[in-house]
Amino acid sequence: MKRSKLGRADLLTELLYLTPQLLLFVGLTLLPFVVSIPIVFTDKVDYLDTETSFIWFQNFVNVFRPPIVNSFLPALLRTVVFTGVNYFTTFLFAVPIALVMYELAQTLLKQVFFVIVYLPLMISGVGLGMIITMLFSQDTGSLNLLLLRLGILESAIDIQSPDVMFMLPFAVGWRYAGQNMALILAGLLTIPAQSIEAAIIDGANYVQRLVRIYIPQIMSSVLVVTIFTLIGSFGMVDELIGLGGLTSNRNAEFLSIVILKFGFGGSGESRPGALSEGVAINLIVYVPLLIVGILILRKQIRRQLDT
Numbered sequence: 001m002k003r004s005k006l007g008r009a010d011l012l013t014e015l016l017y018l019t020p021q022l023l024l025f026v027g028l029t030l031l032p033f034v035v036s037i038p039i040v041f042t043d044k045v046d047y048l049d050t051e052t053s054f055i056w057f058q059n060f061v062n063v064f065r066p067p068i069v070n071s072f073l074p075a076l077l078r079t080v081v082f083t084g085v086n087y088f089t090t091f092l093f094a095v096p097i098a099l100v101m102y103e104l105a106q107t108l109l110k111q112v113f114f115v116i117v118y119l120p121l122m123i124s125g126v127g128l129g130m131i132i133t134m135l136f137s138q139d140t141g142s143l144n145l146l147l148l149r150l151g152i153l154e155s156a157i158d159i160q161s162p163d164v165m166f167m168l169p170f171a172v173g174w175r176y177a178g179q180n181m182a183l184i185l186a187g188l189l190t191i192p193a194q195s196i197e198a199a200i201i202d203g204a205n206y207v208q209r210l211v212r213i214y215i216p217q218i219m220s221s222v223l224v225v226t227i228f229t230l231i232g233s234f235g236m237v238d239e240l241i242g243l244g245g246l247t248s249n250r251n252a253e254f255l256s257i258v259i260l261k262f263g264f265g266g267s268g269e270s271r272p273g274a275l276s277e278g279v280a281i282n283l284i285v286y287v288p289l290l291i292v293g294i295l296i297l298r299k300q301i302r303r304q305l306d307t
Helices: 002-039 058-063 068-103 108-122 125-136 142-149 164-175 177-188 193-201 206-217 219-235 238-242 255-264 275-306
Strands: none
Touching: 002 275, 058 068, 058 275, 068 108, 068 164, 068 177, 068 219, 068 255, 068 275, 108 164, 108 177, 125 142, 125 164, 125 238, 164 177, 164 238, 177 206, 177 219, 193 206, 206 219, 219 255, 219 275, 238 255, 255 275
C-alpha cells in the first residue's frame, strides 16, 4: 500500500515537472497546428480576411503550379541542402567538444572551457545573420576588405552568392555547439567506467575505444540531436532574416521564410500568395518531418528497452 502511494507521489511529481513544457507545447505548437487545418481548405488570404469560402484541396494543387512552385521548390531545395550540411557541422562541433569535456578532469580550465562553448548561444539568430553580413558584405565587409588588402582575394566575396550560403551551417553549428555538446556529453557520462578500464587493459587505443565503446553508447543522444537538428534546420528564421531573406537575398529564402511571407507578407502584389496556400506548404513539408521524428523517437525507445 505504501509503495503504491509512493509510486503515485513520484508520478505526480514528474507530471508537475512536465506541466510547463506540456503547456508550452500545447499552446505554441499543437494548438496552432490544429487551428491551421481548417484554413487549408479555404481561400483565406490573411488573418483579417472574414470573407472566405471552402475550396477543399485546391490550395494543395496551387502549391505545385506557377507562380507558387517557382518559389516553393527552390526554397525547399535550399532548406534540404542546408539541413544536410548542418547535420554534418552539428556533430563536427559537438562531438569533439563533448569528448574533450569528458576527458578533462574537474579543473578550472574545464569550467572556463564550458562557459566559452556556451557563449555563442547567447547571440540572437538575427545577430548571427547580421554578423555574417558585416563580415562578408561586398562593399563594407571587414573580412572581405582584409582579404582584398592582403591580396588573398582578387574580387570581393558576394554575400548573396550561393557559395557563401554554405558558411551558414558552420555558423549555426558554432552557435549551437554548447547545446549539442551537452546532449552528447550526457550520453558519454552513462558509459560504465569498468568498460573503459577493461578496454584499456586489453590494449585498445583511443580510436578503438571511440569506435567500440563511446559511439555505440551515445547513439540515444545522437538520435535526440538528430531530431533537434531537423526541427531547427527547417524552422530556422532569425538567421535568415539577418541575412536579408525577407528582402533582397534570394539565397537566404528558405522554406520557413517563404511560409512567413505567405502569412505576413503584406498585401497586394507584395504578397506571394494566400495564407491558406502557405498553410498547405506547411502541411506538405512538416507532416512528413513529424512522421520521421516519431519514427526516430520509437527507435530510441526500443534501444532503451533493449538495454
